[in-house]
Amino acid sequence: xxxxxxxxxxxxxxxxxxxxxxxxxxxxxxxxxxxxxxxxxxxxxxxxxxxxxxxxxxxxxxxxxxxxxxxxxxxxxxxxxxxxxxxxxxxxxxxxxxxxxxxxxxxxxxxxxxxxxxxxxxxxxxxxxxxxxxxxxxxxxxxxxxxxxxxxxxxxxxxxxxxxxxxxxxxxxxxxxxxxxxxxxxxxxxxxxxxxxxxxxxxxxxxxxxxxxxxxxxxxxxxxxxxxxxx
Amino acid sequence: xxxxxxxxxxxxxxxxxxxxxxxxxxxxxxxxxxxxxxxxxxxxxxxxxxxxxxxxxxxxxxxxxxxxxxxxxxxxxxxxxxxxxxxxxxxxxxxxxxxxxxxxxxxxxxxxxxxxxxxxxxxxxxxxxxxxxxxxxxxxxxxxxxxxxxxxxxxxxxxxxxxxxxxxxxxxxxxxxxxxxxxxxxxxxxxxxxxxxxxxxxxxxxxxxxxxxxxxxxxxxxxxxxxxxxxxxxxxxxxxxxxxxxxxxxxxxxxxxxxxxxxxxxxxxxxxxxxxxxxxxxxxxxxxxxxxxxxxxxxxxxxxxxxxxxxxxxxxxxxxxxxxxxxxxxxxxxxxxxxxxxxxxxxxxxxxxxxxxxxxxxxxxxxxxxxxxxxxxxxxxxxxxxxxxxxxxxxxxxxxxxxxxxxxxxxxxxxxxxxxxxxxxxxxxxxxxxxxxxxxxxxxxxxxxxxxxxxxx
Numbered sequence: 128x129x130x131x132x133x134x135x136x137x138x139x140x141x142x143x144x145x146x147x148x149x150x151x152x153x154x155x156x157x158x159x160x161x162x163x164x165x166x167x168x169x170x171x172x173x174x175x176x177x178x179x180x181x182x183x184x185x186x187x188x189x190x191x192x193x194x195x196x197x198x199x200x201x202x203x204x205x206x207x208x209x210x211x212x213x214x215x216x217x218x219x220x221x222x223x224x225x226x227x228x229x230x231x232x233x234x235x236x237x238x239x240x241x242x243x244x245x246x247x248x249x250x251x252x253x254x255x256x257x258x259x260x261x262x263x264x265x266x267x268x269x270x271x272x273x274x275x276x277x278x279x280x281x282x283x284x285x286x287x288x289x290x291x292x293x294x295x296x297x298x299x300x301x302x303x304x305x306x307x308x309x310x311x312x313x314x315x316x317x318x319x320x321x322x323x324x325x326x327x328x329x330x331x332x333x334x335x336x337x338x339x340x341x342x343x344x345x346x347x348x349x350x351x352x353x354x355x356x357x358x
Numbered sequence: 359x360x361x362x363x364x365x366x367x368x369x370x371x372x373x374x375x376x377x378x379x380x381x382x383x384x385x386x387x388x389x390x391x392x393x394x395x396x397x398x399x400x401x402x403x404x405x406x407x408x409x410x411x412x413x414x415x416x417x418x419x420x421x422x423x424x425x426x427x428x429x430x431x432x433x434x435x436x437x438x439x440x441x442x443x444x445x446x447x448x449x450x451x452x453x454x455x456x457x458x459x460x461x462x463x464x465x466x467x468x469x470x471x472x473x474x475x476x477x478x479x480x481x482x483x484x485x486x487x488x489x490x491x492x493x494x495x496x497x498x499x500x501x502x503x504x505x506x507x508x509x510x511x512x513x514x515x516x517x518x519x520x521x522x523x524x525x526x527x528x529x530x531x532x533x534x535x536x537x538x539x540x541x542x543x544x545x546x547x548x549x550x551x552x553x554x555x556x557x558x559x560x561x562x563x564x565x566x567x568x569x570x571x572x573x574x575x576x577x578x579x580x581x582x583x584x585x586x587x588x589x590x591x592x593x594x595x596x597x598x599x600x601x602x603x604x605x606x607x608x609x610x611x612x613x614x615x616x617x618x619x620x621x622x623x624x625x626x627x628x629x630x631x632x633x634x635x636x637x638x639x640x641x642x643x644x645x646x647x648x649x650x651x652x653x654x655x656x657x658x659x660x661x662x663x664x665x666x667x668x669x670x671x672x673x674x675x676x677x678x679x680x681x682x683x684x685x686x687x688x689x690x691x692x693x694x695x696x697x698x699x700x701x702x703x704x705x706x707x708x709x710x711x712x713x714x715x716x717x718x719x720x721x722x723x724x725x726x727x728x729x730x731x732x733x734x735x736x737x738x739x740x741x742x743x744x745x746x747x748x749x750x751x752x753x754x755x756x757x758x759x760x761x762x763x764x765x766x767x768x769x770x771x772x773x774x775x776x777x778x779x780x781x782x783x784x785x786x787x788x789x790x791x792x793x794x795x796x797x798x799x800x801x802x803x804x805x806x807x808x809x810x811x812x813x814x815x
Contacts, residue, residue: 218708238710241359
């Protein structure tokens with residue numbers, strides 16, 4: 128059997144408030160297989176976002192291990208972690224986090240620019256642009272390529288963020304309440320899109336949400352309570 | 359790639375960055391233009407002073423000094439081309455039978471000369487002096503009506519009277535013409551029977567005239583060096599006439615002008631001359647007698663030339679303050695940019711950017727502003743310096759306002775001298791300052807915790 132694309136073994140994470148240690152994650156074990164859509168449910172403060180950040184190598188675990196395709200990655204150097212994050216993981220956030228100065232197309236292309244030199248990017252610019260336009264077309268934004276985030280609706284912004292996450296063909300997408308800032312109709316549209324991508328690309332998703340109904344549509348639900356996985 | 363791309367986008371989307379660039383441009387422009395004017399002024403003033411001076415002047419010769427032995431000693435020194443004897447005295451000029459006009463307010467006379475009746479009466483030997491100074495050029499550089507009739511003998515007696523040459527400006531201001539008579543009231547020191555000294559009036563008899571009145575000279579013409587102060591304050595007479603007025607020996611000398619062959623070693627030659635003259639005069643170190651000195655023209659006018667150089671240095675310091683102000687402005691705009699872009703920092707890290715990459719984005723912004731400011735400022739500074747005179751003429755024609763009254767300094771146009779080394783120094787200084795003020799906000803951006811911006815909107 129293949130190793131999980133993403134797994135956590137006995138991960139703990141604590142923050143210090145002065146001299147007081149605040150434990151957030153208390154020994155989390157989790158594995159996400161290729162093509163699996165996992166919902167991470169939990170109340171506010173349960174540690175969902177912290178776990179997502181640790182799994183996405185944005186934050187280091189206090190103890191425990193994070194593995195990508197069975198390889199330990201949490202203790203790599205900063206630049207190695209950044210490279211791996213770029214190649215292995217796609218992020219989608221509640222507040223989109225698009226760069227306001229860039230158009231929808233440029234926001235997506237930025238992902239490809241991250242690890243390319245000017246010469247490398249210049250050589251592949253036409254293919255990259257076609258790829259980005261294709262992905263934006265896939266998420267229904269063919270006619271909005273040259274619009275800036277301020278000219279897009281909330282749902283459209285989130286679609287741009289999803290397209291941005293997909294351009295590098297990541298192994299797993301970490302989505303932190305991707306519909307948390309959208310009305311229900313738009314949220315359904317975005318979720319339908321994520322499920323379709325999961326199906327078509329066999330891409331693993333770890334979806335942080337409060338929404339029980341949404342979680343039920345996923346392949347598996349993981350509940351986090353007070354920093355511990357309870358199911 | 360993303361660093362360059364984002365830096366460009368951030369710069370182009372924020373017009374406030376033009377403020378920082380404008381500040382750097384202004385600082386670089388001011389440092390180039392003002393220092394180029396001062397350098398040009400220093401060069402021109404140096405040329406003016408140089409035009410009125412011998413290469414080397416030997417001063418403070420004792421009463422017993424005689425020209426012939428000193429000349430022999432000096433000419434033996436390598437690099438010496440020619441020597442000329444001089445006497446330096448003083449006097450009041452007035453037309454015979456008239457009182458000297460009252461001196462003007464202090465200050466102007468000292469700067470320009472020509473406004474006060476008091477002059478230094480300089481006794482020269484034209485034959486020898488033209489070998490050590492540009493005397494022939496001085497005589498030809500005046501208006502034809504003021505030119506001496508026989509330039510080869512400019513101080514030859516006219517109708518039995520001694521001749522005098524005046525600076526052209528003084529001659530014009532006094533309304534004097536060639537052939538006019540001019541009395542020189544002065545005194546001379548006489549030693550009494552008891553050895554004491556007293557100042558007695560010099561009379562006309564001393565130069566072959568009659569009576570107790572002051573000696574009367576005939577204006578033979580005018581001279582014009584480029585050094586207005588020299589022209590206004592010195593009247594040239596024949597050294598033999600001055601010796602006679604002062605009752606000095608036929609070969610007496612107070613100052614010796616020296617011409618050198620190689621001006622590059624003027625200072626060294628001056629030191630050798632000083633030693634030779636002291637040896638010839640038997641001067642002993644530590645004696646009460648004032649030691650003879652040999653100064654190069656630059657050393658002789660050191661106080662004046664250094665004064666201008668100090669003004670230039672002071673101006674540089676003042677203008678560097680503009681550069682520092684521009685740097686503070688740039689720091690403020692870049693800090694604002696970093697504060698506004700914390701959300702972008704979070705997403706850049708999530709997309710695979712490293713702290714170093716984030717720092718480079720903001721550093722590139724600051725350095726781009728700096729480099730653009732330097733390029734524009736340098737180009738504008740060079741063009742402004744070169745065409746400043748044309749600009750002055752244009753403003754004068756348009757508004758009647760003279761931005762740079764060049765005549766005050768006896769200049770024909772606003773001088774400038776672009777020094778490539780100084781331009782490089784200014785650019786290097788601007789780059790250094792720009793790097794420091796860009797690096798501080800960039801480091802802050804690199805240290806920013808991406809999770810802080812990713813957690814909230």
